[in-house]
Amino acid sequence: MGVRIGVLDLQGDVSEHIGAFRQALAEAGLLEGSDVITVRRAEQIPACDGLVIPGGESTTISKLIDKNRMRGPLEEFQGGIFATCAGLIVMAKDVPDPRVRSLGLLDIDVERNAFGRQKDSFEADLPIKGLDSPFHAVFIRAPVISRVGEGVEVLATVDGAPVAVRQGKHLGLSFHPELSGDTRVHRLFLSGL
Ligand code: GLN
Numbered sequence: 712m713g714v715r716i717g718v719l720d721l722q723g724d725v726s727e728h729i730g731a732f733r734q735a736l737a738e739a740g741l742l743e744g745s746d747v748i749t750v751r752r753a754e755q756i757p758a759c760d761g762l763v764i765p766g767g768e769s770t771t772i773s774k775l776i777d778k779n780r781m782r783g784p785l786e787e788f789q790g791g792i793f794a795t796c797a798g799l800i801v802m803a804k805d806v807p808d809p810r811v812r813s814l815g816l817l818d819i820d821v822e823r824n825a826f827g828r829q830k831d832s833f834e835a836d837l838p839i840k841g842l843d844s845p846f847h848a849v850f851i852r853a854p855v856i857s858r859v860g861e862g863v864e865v866l867a868t869v870d871g872a873p874v875a876v877r878q879g880k881h882l883g884l885s886f887h888p889e890l891s892g893d894t895r896v897h898r899l900f901l902s903g904l
Contacts (some may be wrong), residue, residue: 712878713743713745714736714741714901715745715746715748715758715759715760715761716745716761716763717747717748717755717763718747718748718749718750718757718761718762719750719762719772719798720750720751721775721779722767722768723767723776723797724766724889724890725825727765727887728793728889729747730889731894732763733899734749734894736833736901739901750762750867751779753779753783754784756788757784757789760790760904761791761793761901762793763793764793764801765796765797765798766795766796766798766803766887767796767798767855768797769806770808772801773801774812776814781827782814785814785818789879791881791903791904792816792880792881794817795889796854796884796885796887799817799885802817802881803815803817803856804817804818804860805820807822808823811823817876818859818863819856819860821857822854822855823854824852824853824854826853826855826869831852832850832851833850835847835850837867837868839867839896839899842899848874848891850869850885851886853874853886855873858861859873859876860864860878863876863877864876871883875896880903882903
């Protein structure tokens with residue numbers, strides 16, 4: 712049975728996710744009957760099984776969600792959302808930055824650019840719940856999850872701070888799994904749809 716993955720194409724690293732999901736679907740034996748599409752119009756959202764909100768600039772992405780009238784369809788979306796970096800910020804309940812109007816679809820609070828200047832961008836071999844060996848994770852001006860609600864499972868931490876969470880079908884990540892050439896996190900998401 713195939714799945715349709717839609718990558719929100721408003722701003723950010725869209726093509727990397729398309730490539731990573733195509734590869735992940737092939738590796739999971741799901742490529743036949745599946746497709747990976749770019750989502751530019753609100754009407755495309757309900758027809759997807761999974762949606763990606765990519766990394767980029769959360770202030771811009773949240774503005775473009777409203778400009779393209781996607782807030783309602785995203786709030787009502789029945790599938791899973793794969794949110795990375797800026798996407799994670801956009802999915803949070805509370806973000807202490809008035810320029811981001813987040814969706815509140817993950818019961819977490821998030822601080823933007825929270826690793827500070829010293830650790831602005833870094834890479835780490837990260838143990839992730841559900842994967843049998845560490846994942847080489849790329850962090851770029853990454854957010855940190857500062858509060859985790861009851862229904863949210865923490866899958867990975869850096870210095871004690873959560874950087875990967877799961878809530879129902881949704882996965883939220885501070886890092887960029889699409890840049891590692893390793894599709895295990897994408898496949899983890901597919902297996903939960
Ligand atoms: N710092 C960016 C923001 O706050 C996120 C960075 C990223 O997506 N790599 O939107």
